[in-house]
Amino acid sequence: MQRQEGTTLRNTVILIVGLFLVWELAYLVVGDVALRSPWQTIQFLSKLMQTDLFWLHLADSLKAFGVALAIAVALGLLIGFSLGLHRLSGDAMEPMLVALYSIPKITLYPVILLAFGIGISAKIAFGAIHGIIPVALFTLGAVRTIKPILIKTGRVLKLGPTDMVREILFPAAVPEIFTGIRVGFSLTLIGTVLGEMFAAQRGLGYLLMSAISLYNVDLIMAVTFLLVVLAAAVNTLLLVIDRRLHHAG
């Protein structure tokens, strides 16, 4: 185990160094017209982080993302548990959820904008619809594969639906549910940023799009870099916890 973690760490370091090298090479080939070198990007980003405007955009994105994630997890768990507890509903709804999962949700954004108006609530709604389905699907799968003996024990003890979920289903399903939340986290982030890129007056996605019209390559590179690093770092952390949970169980 210890040794395996050592190799994973070494591989990750090699990968990150490799990606920076590819980036540097691309910069040397393309040149200043459309790219910046890794070093220039990091320098610009640190300068950007000293401006108040940047923190305003970041705070707005984080706020929208946080609320969207909370909604996605709450609704996802609710849908997952209620479908998982009823066999026919689960069997019927699962393929429909999978189909919904694969549609380009971005085309639904105008509908959300018309319903909520441009602003933070539209971003939250759009982020949340990206995250709900994976949380629901993983919860549904987890509840279904729980050992029948656990559920029978609950019945023998005459637990009500709330106690059943709290005392038996939830603890048994935690590792799978966590995987769902991890995937939901990423997709909610993608949804929120995507929403900001199309129509918003604030947020990192907006900052990114406004940089195109100004042809500000420094800004584009810095924000893209920041988003990628944030998403990758949080996901790696969640992945580590995820693997621990699955091994412990």
Place this chain on the structure above:
Amino acid sequence: MSKLRLYQIAVVAAFILLLEALCLAGVIDKITMPAPHIIVRDFIRMILAGRYFDEIGKSLANVLIAFASAYLTGVIIGTILHGHKTTREILDPLFATYYAIPVFAFYPLFIVMFGLGDGPQVLIGFMLAIVAVIVTTLNGLDRVPTVLKKTAQVNGLNALQTARHITLPFCAPYLLTAAKLALAYAFIGVIGSEFIMARSGMGYEISYAYTNFDNATMYPLILLILLLSIAANSLLSRWERVLLARRGQS
């Protein structure tokens, strides 16, 4: 008809009826969303008049280019990586994190690099699709049973024959899954990019109609995209189930 199918049809019907009732009752106003029967009427008119066929064709062509290039490259890279254990281990963290990254965030950069043509859109579709193909290909190759590989050796098959008689038939369901994922991702990538910023295509027309409050165009186009992606997904899923059932894994 099975109980399951009836249940599914009932859910969809209930949802549409609910929308219809909310629209007719005025809870959802006309500016937000026309009633479902009006959307369907506009949709049929749009198809009969052949409006936007150029745009639809162009978007679908870009989706196909992104899909085909990502699929071919992905299968080739997956096959090569399968033989290079160290390289694969180094790339593993990238594959594990890849879909957490907002790939669309690269779109502005690609526009600056390649201009506002079809290139950036196809590239986003390609980038979204390729990793799913690589990972699924590796997954399939990992599962080829040792006994089959040994049988090939015993019979003295060369690499090409092994691929044709053993590996390919065994991996067929995985290759199909890869195709399904790649098509969905290519679709999302191309339509999404057109939607954010482009000069033509279905996604662009939707965002253009949105800016002009043209619900009679926007909703039928959204309906078309939803129908296309759901149809493609369920067709490939069905085929996938047939392949798996034949193998007795379903």
